Amino acid sequence: MSGYLAGLLAMLSINIIVAYSVFLPGSAGLLNLGAAGFVLVGAYTAGALSSLYDMPLAPAIALGSAMSALVAFLIAFPILRTRGIYMVLATFAFAEVVGGVLLNIPSLGGAAGLSVMAYAGLPVVVPCAIGTVAFVAWLMRTRFGLSVRAIHDDESVAHLFGVHLRMTQVMALTLGGAVGGLGGALLVHQFNFIDVQSTGVLFSIYVLLYVLMGGTQTVWGPLFGAIFFTLVPEGLRKLSELDPSLKFLEGGRYIVFGVAVVLIMMLRPQGVITRTMIEGWGGSARKKEAGA
Amino acid sequence: MSIALQLEGVSKSFGGLKVIDDVSFSVPTGSRTALIGPNGAGKSTVFNLISGVYPIDSGRISALGQNITQMSVAHRVGHGIARSFQNIRLMPHLSTLENVMLGEHHRSRPWELVSSRKASAKARATLERAGLGTYPGQVVADLPYGIQKRIEVVRALMAEPRILLLDEPAAGLNNVETEELRRLLQTVSDSGVTLLVVEHDMPFVRHLCNHVVVLNFGRKIFEGTPEAVKQDAAVLEAYLGTPDAMEARHA
Amino acid sequence: MQLLQQIVNGLMLGGILAFVAVAFTLTIGMLNFLNFTIPALFMLAGMVTWALSSSGGHFMGLGWHWTYAAAAGIAVAVLASLLIERFTYRYMKARFGDATEHALPLVSSLGFLIIFEHLAMMFWSGDPQRFELPFKSSTLEIGGLMFGIPHLISLASAIVLVALLNGILERTRLGRALRSIAENPDAATLMGVEVQRIVPVVFVIAGVLSALAGILYAASYGTVTPFMGDAIATDAIAGMVLGGLGNIWGAIAGGLLVGLVKVLAISTFGAEIEKIPVWGLLLVILIVRPQGLFGHTRIGKGKF
Numbered sequence: 001m002s003g004y005l006a007g008l009l010a011m012l013s014i015n016i017i018v019a020y021s022v023f024l025p026g027s028a029g030l031l032n033l034g035a036a037g038f039v040l041v042g043a044y045t046a047g048a049l050s051s052l053y054d055m056p057l058a059p060a061i062a063l064g065s066a067m068s069a070l071v072a073f074l075i076a077f078p079i080l081r082t083r084g085i086y087m088v089l090a091t092f093a094f095a096e097v098v099g100g101v102l103l104n105i106p107s108l109g110g111a112a113g114l115s116v117m118a119y120a121g122l123p124v125v126v127p128c129a130i131g132t133v134a135f136v137a138w139l140m141r142t143r144f145g146l147s148v149r150a151i152h153d154d155e156s157v158a159h160l161f162g163v164h165l166r167m168t169q170v171m172a173l174t175l176g177g178a179v180g181g182l183g184g185a186l187l188v189h190q191f192n193f194i195d196v197q198s199t200g201v202l203f204s205i206y207v208l209l210y211v212l213m214g215g216t217q218t219v220w221g222p223l224f225g226a227i228f229f230t231l232v233p234e235g236l237r238k239l240s241e242l243d244p245s246l247k248f249l250e251g252g253r254y255i256v257f258g259v260a261v262v263l264i265m266m267l268r269p270q271g272v273i274t275r276t277m278i279e280g281w282g283g284s285a286r287k288k289e290a291g292a
Numbered sequence: 293m294s295i296a297l298q299l300e301g302v303s304k305s306f307g308g309l310k311v312i313d314d315v316s317f318s319v320p321t322g323s324r325t326a327l328i329g330p331n332g333a334g335k336s337t338v339f340n341l342i343s344g345v346y347p348i349d350s351g352r353i354s355a356l357g358q359n360i361t362q363m364s365v366a367h368r369v370g371h372g373i374a375r376s377f378q379n380i381r382l383m384p385h386l387s388t389l390e391n392v393m394l395g396e397h398h399r400s401r402p403w404e405l406v407s408s409r410k411a412s413a414k415a416r417a418t419l420e421r422a423g424l425g426t427y428p429g430q431v432v433a434d435l436p437y438g439i440q441k442r443i444e445v446v447r448a449l450m451a452e453p454r455i456l457l458l459d460e461p462a463a464g465l466n467n468v469e470t471e472e473l474r475r476l477l478q479t480v481s482d483s484g485v486t487l488l489v490v491e492h493d494m495p496f497v498r499h500l501c502n503h504v505v506v507l508n509f510g511r512k513i514f515e516g517t518p519e520a521v522k523q524d525a526a527v528l529e530a531y532l533g534t535p536d537a538m539e540a541r542h543a
Numbered sequence: 544m545q546l547l548q549q550i551v552n553g554l555m556l557g558g559i560l561a562f563v564a565v566a567f568t569l570t571i572g573m574l575n576f577l578n579f580t581i582p583a584l585f586m587l588a589g590m591v592t593w594a595l596s597s598s599g600g601h602f603m604g605l606g607w608h609w610t611y612a613a614a615a616g617i618a619v620a621v622l623a624s625l626l627i628e629r630f631t632y633r634y635m636k637a638r639f640g641d642a643t644e645h646a647l648p649l650v651s652s653l654g655f656l657i658i659f660e661h662l663a664m665m666f667w668s669g670d671p672q673r674f675e676l677p678f679k680s681s682t683l684e685i686g687g688l689m690f691g692i693p694h695l696i697s698l699a700s701a702i703v704l705v706a707l708l709n710g711i712l713e714r715t716r717l718g719r720a721l722r723s724i725a726e727n728p729d730a731a732t733l734m735g736v737e738v739q740r741i742v743p744v745v746f747v748i749a750g751v752l753s754a755l756a757g758i759l760y761a762a763s764y765g766t767v768t769p770f771m772g773d774a775i776a777t778d779a780i781a782g783m784v785l786g787g788l789g790n791i792w793g794a795i796a797g798g799l800l801v802g803l804v805k806v807l808a809i810s811t812f813g814a815e816i817e818k819i820p821v822w823g824l825l826l827v828i829l830i831v832r833p834q835g836l837f838g839h840t841r842i843g844k845g846k847f
């Protein structure tokens with residue numbers, strides 16, 4: 001596999017993982033505009049452990065994820081006291097505070113960022129992505145997944161039937177943090193570098209957009225969103241390199257992304273992949289089985 | 293005759309408005325009791341008080357021999373009280389099966405699978421018995437109103453209640469659907485579940501119920517048999533106050 | 544002395560932030576819509592003004608006088624704002640009833656933000672461009688303190704504009720119509736308010752405010768880039784929350800406060816610290832006192 005394709009696949013895998021970190025709280029109705037926060041915690045923790053303390057890759061990454069989960073757990077209670085637009089702003093503020101704090105830790109490189117030597121290549125990153133998707137797919141099929149989606153649709157009836165609102169939301173946010181931390185830990189070891197500047201507001205916005213465009217109704221939405229919105233802009237860029245007359249595609253690919261966002265919100269706001277769609281496929285498969 | 297559910301001197305105010313005023317009645321075990329009254333009489337509020345959505349201001353509610361006045365909402369479900377809602381309150385983005393399985397959620401553990409055949413067997417069977425077996429995987433928002441209403445009843449049944457509160461279960465149903473609902477409820481009642489039904493559909497009530505409680509302006513004005521309620525002066529006055537509505541309902 | 548100068552600098556920045564904060568708070572208060580395209584409007588006005596008034600080989604390099612360029616900058620921002628109104632807010636409302644039930648307009652506005660920023664990048668490249676206005680470097684010295692003329696203009700005009708806005712809202716029919724829409728759009732329609740014609744006014748006002756801020760910013764700090772709106776907008780949002788969502792005077796106070804905190808923090812602790820005081824304070828306010836320092840109008844406790 002060429003270096004370019006390998007890099008692309010690694011990027012895609014990480015994007016998928018980070019997308020799921022936004023999906024988890026999102027499926028409970030918690031819109032997270034602070035994905036960068038969890039990614040940064042995971043990246044800096046894992047990066048510091050592997051470079052400053054010479055920890056081997058696997059435990060460093062695991063601890064990066066765990067640290068992010070802990071931070072998510074701690075921040076969950078105060079953030080869940082807010083509602084609606086205030087909650088969106090709170091998640092955003094959280095990510096900014098994380099970035100701000102990290103910028104001021106000189107041993108972690110400050111504004112210049114953190115460089116690490118240890119490398120996590122495809123054999124690490126891709127299985128993690130697959131594992132993440134499998135985990136979330138399983139999770140959403142459990143009672144916990146049902147609680148999460150029930151809260152999203154109708155909190156008070158969910159509560160009536162025994163769903164623990166606060167604990168479920170906290171768990172969703174904590175798991176989202178763990179997954180985001182994993183993404184960050186992998187990110188820093190794939191690119192051998194992390195800095196606050198490049199993993200900030202725009203990063204959080206893009207990840208949120210992949211997930212919303214893909215669809216938050218099912219587990220497959222974020223996967224589709226991450227794949228489509230990683231590969232298509234890259235594809236457009238490659239195309240623009242091939243033929244000089246297509247140069248505009250290079251700058252234009254983000255415009256295409258923006259237009260896609262607006263169009264999807266206008267025409268299919270629940271995202272491309274919806275529950276009804278998946279059930280429809282399942283239904284026709286079942287019909288085929290039954291020979292109907 | 294034992295009493296499944298009893299309200300004693302229950303009152304509830306919202307802001308300055310006394311919505312339920314010193315209401316007392318008993319629901320005999322195994323009965324099919326109707327809670328009727330003109331619009332605004334407080335019937336849905338009574339349900340909300342029984343299921344614990346609102347706390348009562350004064351009085352006492354007992355269910356199945358226990359004082360449940362202070363019991364939390366989720367505990368009441370575990371205790372054996374389940375309900376349906378006047379305006380359908382299903383989870384629109386979830387499938388029929390998932391909605392229905394929410395009924396038994398309080399007895400489950402977070403890591404148990406919901407979508408395996410084994411886990412959903414009971415839900416499928418209950419849906420079948422209710423005549424809703426063809427819709428398990430469908431997203432409920434896509435289903436017709438009449439079907440959704442009956443799915444909500446099945447959800448309540450999944451909680452294995454001993455007392456089933458139904459808030460206008462027949463509203464919006466056509467004749468065929470209403471009859472199927474009545475048959476379902478009869479079966480449920482025959483299995484020993486006590487029914488308390490709020491309804492405006494008088495023929496439905498007369499067909500199904502053997503005990504009637506009438507509310508008006510937050511007060512109980514009658515409690516007794518369906519035959520007696522037709523004769524009672526206070527009830528007639530309450531309903532005759534809105535002649536057009538009376539006409540429509542008895543049509 | 545140094546401290547006083549920093550305070551002055553902070554208030555100068557705050558003046559510009561105040562404009563943008565008012566644009567945000569007006570849109571959220573009237574329409575329950577957190578409009579993420581406002582940074583793009585800010586940028587468009589700044590960049591168009593720069594482009595038109597200079598005569599390099601770039602797109603729109605027509606060498607106009609800065610007054611015409613500025614007017615055009617404002618016009619472009621207002622047009623863009625109306626575009627947003629048409630395709631996010633109005634569309635959502637028509638299709639889904641309550642435009643704010645979901646995060647749709649917010650997400651849609653993010654899409655437009657991306658579109659505008661990258662259009663600007665396509666036309667003018669991502670490099671910072673120098674913007675020289677004749678009065679850019681003129682300063683006023685009072686008691687040993689330096690006041691930049693453009694900054695003073697920002698501050699003064701922010702106050703004047705908001706007083707004007709407040710007057711319109713409180714005393715004119717238009718203002719009453721706007722306030723009734725903010726309270727309850729359906730009731731407003733029943734009362735004969737032509738919601739379709741009035742809502743765009745809010746977008747126009749927000750556009751003008753953002754545009755003026757963008758032009759003043761360019762004049763004050765001398766550079767424009769396609770992403771110049773981002774940092775300003777995030778700070779302005781902080782100012783809006785501090786002042787209380789929907790509270791116009793609060794937005795001015797909040798904007799000034801954020802400007803002050805930022806400049807003081809940077810001058811005391813260095814540039815890296817800037818995020819912590821502002822966003823830390825904001826996080827605490829959101830959790831503990833979401834109505835901000837001055838209270839808000841009825842907003843956003845619903846979905847979005």
